Amino acid sequence: MFVVLLRFAANKSQAPDHMAEHQEWIRQGVEDGVFLLVGSLQPGQGGAVLAHRTTLDELRDRVAADPFVAHEVVSAEIIEIAPNTTDPRLAFLTA
Template sequence: MFIVKLKFSDNKSLAKDYMEGHKAWLQTWFEKGVFILSGSIKPSGGGAIIAIGVGQMELESIIAEDPFVIEGVVKPEITELAVSKSDERLSFLLE
């Protein structure tokens, strides 16, 4: 599992120009089952994504396709989390 932080850069003001493309990109990867959670980092820090079922290199390629990344609105930071324990409701993450 990976935690992806998309931290706003100095180009944060451009976010509104690329928001629709960013949302479409997110939806694509939710539909493919790679992204299982996303949301905003509060307050105004950018966003975060939880991704599963891919390796680091593949995820880096996916993240590089985000319009926010392409246009320098955010800087991605990918952290791998080796899940060893979860609440029963999230047991699928241990598979």
């Protein structure tokens, strides 16, 4: 599983120009079953995505396709996590 940190970058002011396409990118990630959770980094520092059922290379390609990343509204960092112990409600993450 992965955590993707999307921290605001040099072109932060252009976020409104690309918001609709960014939201479509999020919707597609959820619909594809790759994004489990998407939220904001507080206070107003960008966003984060919890992703699974993908490879690192596939996720890198998906993240690069985010309009916010492509237009340098955010910079992306991908952190890979190998889950070992989970609450039973999250056991599917270790499968």
